[in-house]
Amino acid sequence: MKVVSIVGARPQFVKAAMISKVIRKKHEEVLVHTGQHYDEEMSQVFFDVMKIPKPEYNLNIGSGSQGEQTALMLDGIEKVLIKEKPDWMVVYGDTNSTLAGALAAVKLHIPIAHIEAGLRSFNMHMPEEVNRRITDHVSKLLFCPTEVSVKNLEEEGIVDGVHLVGDVMFDAVEHYGQQETDILQRLGLKPKEYYFLTTHRPSNTDDKTNLQNIMTALENENIIFPAHPRTVASIEKHGIELPDNIRKIKPVHYLDSLTLIKNAKKVITDSGGIQKEAYFLGTPCITLREETEWVETVEDGWNILTGADTEKIKDGIENFDPTGERSSSYGDGKASEKIVKIIENEL
Ligand code: UD1
Numbered sequence: 001m002k003v004v005s006i007v008g009a010r011p012q013f014v015k016a017a018m019i020s021k022v023i024r025k026k027h028e029e030v031l032v033h034t035g036q037h038y039d040e041e042m043s044q045v046f047f048d049v050m051k052i053p054k055p056e057y058n059l060n061i062g063s064g065s066q067g068e069q070t071a072l073m074l075d076g077i078e079k080v081l082i083k084e085k086p087d088w089m090v091v092y093g094d095t096n097s098t099l100a101g102a103l104a105a106v107k108l109h110i111p112i113a114h115i116e117a118g119l120r121s122f123n124m125h126m127p128e129e130v131n132r133r134i135t136d137h138v139s140k141l142l143f144c145p146t147e148v149s150v151k152n153l154e155e156e157g158i159v160d161g162v163h164l165v166g167d168v169m170f171d172a173v174e175h176y177g178q179q180e181t182d183i184l185q186r187l188g189l190k191p192k193e194y195y196f197l198t199t200h201r202p203s204n205t206d207d208k209t210n211l212q213n214i215m216t217a218l219e220n221e222n223i224i225f226p227a228h229p230r231t232v233a234s235i236e237k238h239g240i241e242l243p244d245n246i247r248k249i250k251p252v253h254y255l256d257s258l259t260l261i262k263n264a265k266k267v268i269t270d271s272g273g274i275q276k277e278a279y280f281l282g283t284p285c286i287t288l289r290e291e292t293e294w295v296e297t298v299e300d301g302w303n304i305l306t307g308a309d310t311e312k313i314k315d316g317i318e319n320f321d322p323t324g325e326r327s328s329s330y331g332d333g334k335a336s337e338k339i340v341k342i343i344e345n346e347l
Contacts, residue, residue: 001027001347004081004110005090007055008036008073008097010046011273014254015092015115015168017050018175018336023090024053027344030084034073034097035060039229045253050176066096066127073100081108087347088113091139092168094132106138113343115168117142118149118158119272119293125203128272141346143339145170146329148295165338166331169273173280174333176255183256184263187224187249195221195317196264196283197246200228203308204270204288208238210308214288217313218268219243224260226252266317275303279326286316296329 003023007016016031023029033055037043046052059076061069077100081089089105091098093116105112117136121129136142136158144150145167153162184191197218204210211234223246227235235242242248252260258277261267267278270288275297278285285303297303301322306312 001088001344002030002084002086003027003088003090003343004030004032004084004086004105005092006032006034006077006097006101007092008034008061009095010037010042011169012092012095012097013043013046013050013052014172014273017046017052017254018168018171019090019092019115019339020053022336022340027340029053030057030080030086031055032077032080032101033058034076034100035062036069036073036095036097038062039251041251041253042229049253049255070096070100073097074104077101077104078108081105081110086110088343090115090343091135092116094119094128094135096127096131098135099131102135102138111140111346112138113141113143113339114139115143115339116145117162118144118146118151118153120149120152121291121293123291126201141343143335143342145331145335146294146296163338163342165342166333166335167276168335168339169276170280170330171333171336172254173258173277177258177262177281179255180259180262181255183252183259187247189224189260189263191263192265193222194264195223195266195268196260197223197225197268198228198274199270199288200231201270201289202230205231205234207308208234208240211235211238212240213308213310214268214313215240215242215246217310217317218246221245221317223247223268224249224264226250226257226260266320268313268317276330279303280330282326284320284322286313286320288313296327300324300326300329302326 061072091101262281267285279297290307
């Protein structure tokens with residue numbers, strides 16, 4: 001069996017780290033990096049620390065408007081598919097790289113396996129919601145991480161090819177979660193004496209008021225803040241002064257990120273993946289969004305949704321103190337093996 005897999009952005013590197021190893025045990029994989037993320041610390045460092053195979057192709061598309069970036073990827077991926085003639089296309093999650101991969105494949109009648117299918121925020125202003133809805137509707141195999149995601153697909157009339165397998169990001173935390181790095185020492189941090197902040201969603205970073213509101217809420221806390229390049233640019237553009245207690249550092253790689261999440265007093269984020277990682281590692285999460293795809297984290301009481309509301313964020317910092325059980329809604333850590341086996345059997 002020959003598979004083309006598409007990656008482009010950070011969360012996809014994490015998922016590919018788990019899946020590529022399993023595919024390559026018995027099958028041929030052609031890994032395509034679209035180049036959506038291209039800075040050393042946004043891309044190469046993930047391949048190094050997670051020992052992800054070197055991509056056979058790097059399309060070097062880089063940044064652009066939604067349409068431009070997706071169109072250039074579509075063109076590049078189509079050329080690879082025509083040359084490689086795979087049996088399957090594997091796409092991950094909901095980025096523009098995912099959508100471009102799915103569109104290129106479906107038009108060439110190459111069956112698509114979508115990993116992390118069925119997630120919904122019901123907010124069509126998010127590019128990711130558009131990407132995941134379209135990808136789900138053209139996929140042949142849909143690998144759902146949760147029961148809720150299976151139900152979401154059912155409500156859109158998608159039942160064939162749907163498999164509840166668990167979450168590949170949970171597999172990754174099970175695999176890499178014990179390998180703590182020395183990032184706390186390097187940054188002079190003590191366990192449970194700092195908050196871990198990330199924000200990169202356009203709704204928070206492109207909007208000056210929201211970005212300012214978030215920073216205002218955090219002005220009295222010890223914050224470590226690995227900043228996405230988009231966010232760094234927005235802080236400069238909007239002339240936002242970060243108080244000294246918010247320590248802005250370069251983006252961190254996966255193992256440093258897990259170490260920082262695990263040892264943080266609380267996590268404050270608008271990332272999807274980090275909400276789950278906080279939950280898996282038992283750290284309370286304050287989510288800077290109005291809705292989440294990962295509803296189980298909220299239902300179990302380990303995640304609260306504050307949007308960019310200063311008072312709600314402050315209240316979360318002071319009063320949010322979960323202690324309840326965390327359910328096993330995200331599977332048994334063996335999603336990757338299950339996924340590859342199902343693709344094999346389908347062939
Ligand atoms: C993308 C995904 C998002 C995911 C995130 C993970 C889409 C629509 N969004 O968002 O779902 O959560 O990746 O991090 O696909 N930039 C750099 N260097 C880089 C990459 C980006 O400087 O290596 C800057 C550029 O100014 C670029 C901006 O960041 O315009 C946004 O990058 P982009 O890839 O469009 O989306 P992300 O916000 O990273």
